[in-house]
Amino acid sequence: MEKRQVGTDKVKRGMAEMQKGGVIMDVINAEQAKIAEAAGAVAVMALERVPSDIRKMGGVARMADPTIIEDVMGAVSVPVMAKCRIGHIAEARVLESMGVDFIDESEVLTPADEEFHLYKRDYTAPFVCGARDLGEAARRIGEGAAMIRTKGEPGTGNIVEAVRHMRTVQAQVKRLLSMSVDEVMTEARDLGAPFEVLMQIREAGRLPVVNFAAGGIATPADAALMMHLGADGVFVGSGIFKAENPEKFARAIVEATTYHDDFERIASLSKGLGEAMKGLDVRTLKEEELMAPRGW
């Protein structure tokens, strides 16, 4: 038999394909991870603090303590993701060495490098990155990201930015597909996007990797909205374990994601869920408090 090849595009992007239609939940310990898995999460994101607490704490937010990540990896059989700072080669390598299944090079943490993102093709572990528009998504795919998500505005419980980012990417993909081929290079210049990635998108008729919604999803209806707008799945950060009844909330968000076009079902599963996380109006945040503009 031929030799096994690890870390190929097919293996990394395929891993993300398997998460489609599912919910990935932020957890800060083994107990929360088990609740998430029992509710039907397709993966968990192991963190030291959820984004809303990162906002409250202030200071520099870094990769989680490896003990927390190991505890979560030991507690569940679904894939475990973890975040490293943008451009932090060492944090990324540490997470990879621990066998983390997916690394989020995330604007939720304080960037380590304000100019350069990681060259993600160098790693065996797959990466997910945030994007506000097609140019940003294409740059990350060019660097080797195997999954894209909206940035949204994390930890706010406010869906408005995630909606903006999802609609922007979708509209720009449609525009790209309707162009004649001689217009693509100029579009690549205008978007700041690698030409080859744009050509791949035209060939496939869609992004070559899955695109999840993230940043501000707080209710089952929010998850359904993002699926309706074309998300392949959703990340829920503070929304679940900052809700009054996390178990019920987690189950309801999973169901609303699967049956996002069955509004009677969403009505019935949204009843008596208890209080959702308290949200923040993004407009009241100061420039330096915004996370989405981190990275480029």
Added chain:
Amino acid sequence: MTTIGVLGMQGAIREHVRMLEALGVDTRVVRSVEDLNQIDGLVLPGGESTAMRRLLDRYGLLEPLRDNTQLPMFGTCAGLILLATEVEGYDAHLRKIPMTVKRNAFGRQVDSFEVALPVKGIDETVEAVFIRAPQVASVEPVVDVLAEVEEAIVAVRYDKYVACSFHPELTDDLSMHRYFLDVVAANKHQLA
């Protein structure tokens, strides 16, 4: 006309539909019991088996699928786990193929791999992508072993059921799906 259903809970649904359409059959995404009456075979896609099981339970599809003895099924990765009579350390799901499977048996995602794989009954090697893949730890003698990776069983056939640990739906290699359609055709012939 042959219609093949793809279980539409979660995972690589669109990819299987694409493969089946390329082979010229009608497809239907199955999300309710009623859908089962309108198909000649069912594909259980790759995804997260724990998440899929929760959804099967919640939407009342587990029992009807477990009780159905007529419908040919093809499971890939998580789908293979769903078809086994025994799952190491977990409850079994649809219990169609008398075998014991071990989840995540090749390791974590960093150990996921692709390889050109010889499969019994298929002339060319199959482009096989393994992602946090399960292995078949043991089979009853009635089960036909179709492929192995370094002595670990990764593809089987039993009666009208076909299962593999890898993801043909992530490639352009149609051979495993063609193999399943032959099983579906034979079953249809038998029923008629």
